[in-house]
Amino acid sequence: MAAIDKVKIIVVGDSGVGKTSLTHMICHQQTISNPSWTIGCSVEVKLHEYKEGTPNQRRYFIELWDVGGSQSHKNTRSVFYSPTNGIILVHDLTNRKSQQNLQKWLQEVLNKDSSHSKVKLFDDFDPEKFVGSTQIPILAVGTKLDLVSEVRSNLHRRSSSIAEECGAEEMFVDCRQTKSLAAGSSSSVKLSRFFDKVIERRYYATREGISPDKRRLPVYTSSFSPKLYHD
Numbered sequence: 001m002a003a004i005d006k007v008k009i010i011v012v013g014d015s016g017v018g019k020t021s022l023t024h025m026i027c028h029q030q031t032i033s034n035p036s037w038t039i040g041c042s043v044e045v046k047l048h049e050y051k052e053g054t055p056n057q058r059r060y061f062i063e064l065w066d067v068g069g070s071q072s073h074k075n076t077r078s079v080f081y082s083p084t085n086g087i088i089l090v091h092d093l094t095n096r097k098s099q100q101n102l103q104k105w106l107q108e109v110l111n112k113d114s115s116h117s118k119v120k121l122f123d124d125f126d127p128e129k130f131v132g133s134t135q136i137p138i139l140a141v142g143t144k145l146d147l148v149s150e151v152r153s154n155l156h157r158r159s160s161s162i163a164e165e166c167g168a169e170e171m172f173v174d175c176r177q178t179k180s181l182a183a184g185s186s187s188s189v190k191l192s193r194f195f196d197k198v199i200e201r202r203y204y205a206t207r208e209g210i211s212p213d214k215r216r217l218p219v220y221t222s223s224f225s226p227k228l229y230h231d
Contacts (some may be wrong), residue, residue: 013090021175086198
């Protein structure tokens with residue numbers, strides 16, 4: 001079996017925003033009725049066709065690291081953040097505080113991932129200052145769309161400021177409906193484009209004259225199963 005390269009994407013956000021439901025739906029195209037609280041970090045894996053439908057199409061593994069959002073584990077989460085090839089920031093559309101906290105989550109991840117971020121973030125964190133300094137692609141996801149009727153007619157008004165400031169793409173989903181990420185849907189297209197960007201930055205982009213790391217990574221087989229990490 002030929003080796004398949006992988007990328008690692010960190011999924012972060014407050015407890016209860018739906019990170020586990022989101023990662024499960026992305027990787028299995030199924031909803032999960034009773035998601036459990038994540039203790040430490042749960043890893044889901046999916047196959048992704050990079051540049052699908054083009055001569056450059058190639059298969060990659062996407063690792064989604066669903067990091068528990070409990071504040072009681074804040075001091076131990078850094079073990080999951082390095083290395084990081086991409087970041088998905090998740091907030092609950094019915095909880096404005098979870099949206100505001102995305103800035104803190106991004107700050108926490110980038111502070112710990114010094115191998116990718118060349119600037120130190122402090123309490124006066126300004127996303128505009130690091131947009132060009134970090135090569136880590138970012139995607140913001142608003143969940144529980146079904147519970148916020150006004151969002152349907154005025155999505156732009158509820159866009160997260162962190163997505164706007166970082167130039168990140170944003171999508172809104174209902175994790176109880178697989179059609180939210182159905183093939184061809186706007187969210188599915190955005191997600192695929194985000195995965196392509198992560199792969200592009202990891203394996204193909206040239207940064208400051210330094211060639212991307214082309215080393216082969218561990219081979220996954222069909223017997224690979226998600227891992228659950230506990231603090």
